[in-house]
Amino acid sequence: MLLDILHNFGSFFQLTAFSLVTWRMVVMWGVCVLLFYLAVRKGFEPLLLVPIAFGALLANLPSQGLITSVPLAGGQLDTGVLSLQFAPDGHRISHIVGGLYDFISQGVKLEIFPPIIFLGVGALTDFGPLIASPRTLLLGGAAQLGVLITFIGANALGFTSAQAASIGIIGGADGPTAIFVATKLAPELLGAIAVAAYTYMALVPLIQPPIMRALTTKKERLIRMKSLRPVSRAEKLTFAVLVTVITTLLVPAVASLIGMLMLGNFLRECGVTERLLKSAQNEIINVVTIFLGTSVGITMSGETFLRSQTLMIIGLGVVAFGFGTAGGVLAAKIINLFDRKNPINPLIGSAGVSAVPMAARVSQVEGQRADSGNFLLMHAMGPNVAGVIGTAVIAGYYIATLSR
Amino acid sequence: MPTLAAALSATPTFGENLQYQITGILVVLFTLGALALVVWLAGKVFTARSPQEAPARGPAPAAAAEAVPGSIYAAIAAAVSVALEDRHFVIHGVRLTDPRVNMAWGAEGRRSIYASKRLR
Secondary structure, three states: OHHHHHHHHHHHHHHOOHHHOOHHHHHHHHHHHHHHHHHHHOOOOHHHHHHHHHHHHHHOOOOOOOOOEEEOHHHOEEEOOOEEEEOOOOOOEEEEEOOHHHHHOHHHHOOOHHHHHHHHHHHHOOOHHHHHOOOHHHHHHHOOHHHHHHHHHHHHOOOOHHHHHHHHHHHHOOHHHHHHHHHHHOHHHHHHHHHHHHHHHHOHHHHHHHHHHHOOOHHHHOOOOOOOOOOOHHHHHHHHHHHHHHHHHHOHHHHHHHHHHHHHHHHHHHOOOHHHHHHHHHHHHHHHHHHHHHHHHOOOOHHHHOOHHHHHHHHHHHHHHHHHHHHHHHHHHHHHHHOOOOOOOHHHHHHHHOOOOHHHHHHHHHHHHHOOOOOOHHHHHHHHHHHHHHHHHHHHHHHHHHOO | OHHHHHHOOOOOOHHHHHHHHHHHHHHHHHHHHHHHHHHHHHHHHHHHHOOOOOOOOOOOHHHHHHHOOHHHHHHHHHHHHHHOOOOOOOOOOOOOOOOOOOOHHHHHHHHHHHHHOOOO
C-alpha cells in the first residue's frame, strides 16, 4: 500500500510543472523581485509597476490556461494568441480558444487600453494653467528633443527605425503613449519599453534636478512669474474641443489618444456629468490600469526580455529623459530672449517631459530651493500637460510615417 | 505623410535620420504653435467678452484699522509676545492689508505644505 501511495505521488509529480522551469524563468523571477522592491519598498510608480511585475511573474511560470505564446522568426514570441475553432459546416466559428490573458491582452494588442487610460488622465487634469499661458505649449514641444535624439541613438545602436521610434517615446515620459507606439511599431520590445518608461518616470526627481541646475543661472532660477489669469469654464470647454479638432486634423494617427484625453477633460469641465466623471477618474482608469499593467508584464517572458536589447533600451531611456529635460529648459531660455517683459522661469521648462504631475513638482521644489517664496507649481503645470499633447503629436508623426 | 514614410528606411543614414527628426520636431512645434495661437486668440475673445469686474474697494486701511476690535489687538500682542519669547517689545501700529492683494498668509501655508512633502 505504501508503495502504491509513493507510486501515485511520483505519477502526480510528473504532472506538475517543475520540470518545465528554465534558467531564464528563474532569472526573470529575480527581475520580478527587483520590480516589486522598486514599486513596493521604493514607491516607484507602484500603480503600474506592481501589475507589470506580477504579469511578468505569471509570464515566467509554466502555466496552463493563462497565456498562449507562439514562436516567431528571430526567436521572438507572439503572446496573447487566440485561435478559432470552426463548426463542422466550416462556415461558423464554434469556439474562440485562448487563456485568460489571451483575451485580456487584446486590450493592448488592439490599442484599446492606452486611450481609455487617457480618458481618465483627461478627467483628472486641469488644463487651466496651459490655457492661461498658451506659450507654455511650446515648452511641451521642445521637451520632445529627448525623443528625437534617442531615436537617432537607437538607430545608431542597430535598432530599426520602428523600434527606435518606440524607444525614443520613452523620453516623452508618458506611459500610455509609449505603450501605444510600441504596440503599433515594435510589439517585441513592449515589455522593456514599458518598464523603462515607468521606472524613469518615477526617477524624474533624481534625473532632472542636476540638468536643470546645470543649464540655468542663479538669476534665472530666481525669476518670479506673473500670476496666471483665471480661466472660465466656457474657455476650458472650448479648449477641449479645439485641441481635439486641430490635433486630429493635423495628426490623425493619434486621434484615439487625444480624443479620449479631451473627452475626459470635457466631462470634467462641463459640470453636468458628475457620475461619468467620477467613473472616468476612478473605476475606469483603475480597472484598465490593472489590465494594462499585467498585459504588458505578461509579454516579459525570459526569452524576449533577457536580451542585450533590453539593457540598451534601459540605457537609452535615461538619455531620452535627460535630453527632454534639457530641451524644455533651453526652450524657456530662448522664449525669454524674445519676451523680456514677462519672462519664464526656465525651471518650468523641464516639466515639458510630461510625467504629470511629478515633473511639475520637481520644478516647484527646485524653484523653492533657489527662492523659498517662489511658487512655480501652477506655472509648471502648463508645460507639464502640454508635454502630454506634444508626446502624442510626435507619436502620431512616427506612427503615420513608420507603420507598415 | 506617405512620402516621409518612403523616405526613412529601417536603417537610415545619419543624414536621412537627422532630416526626418528635424521634420518631426517641426511637426510638433507647428501643431503646438497652432494650438497656442488658437488658444491665445480664444482667450482674448473670452477676456473681452467677460466684463472686467471693478475691484470692490475695501475700506481704507486707516479707517479699517479703526474698525479692528480691541480683542484683535490683544491677540496680535499675545502672538508677538510668544514669538519673541517674552522679550520686551512695543507695537507701534497694526496695518490692515487687503487679503485679495497680499497673499502672505496663503503663501506661507503653501510653503509649509510643500516643505513637508518628501520627494524621492
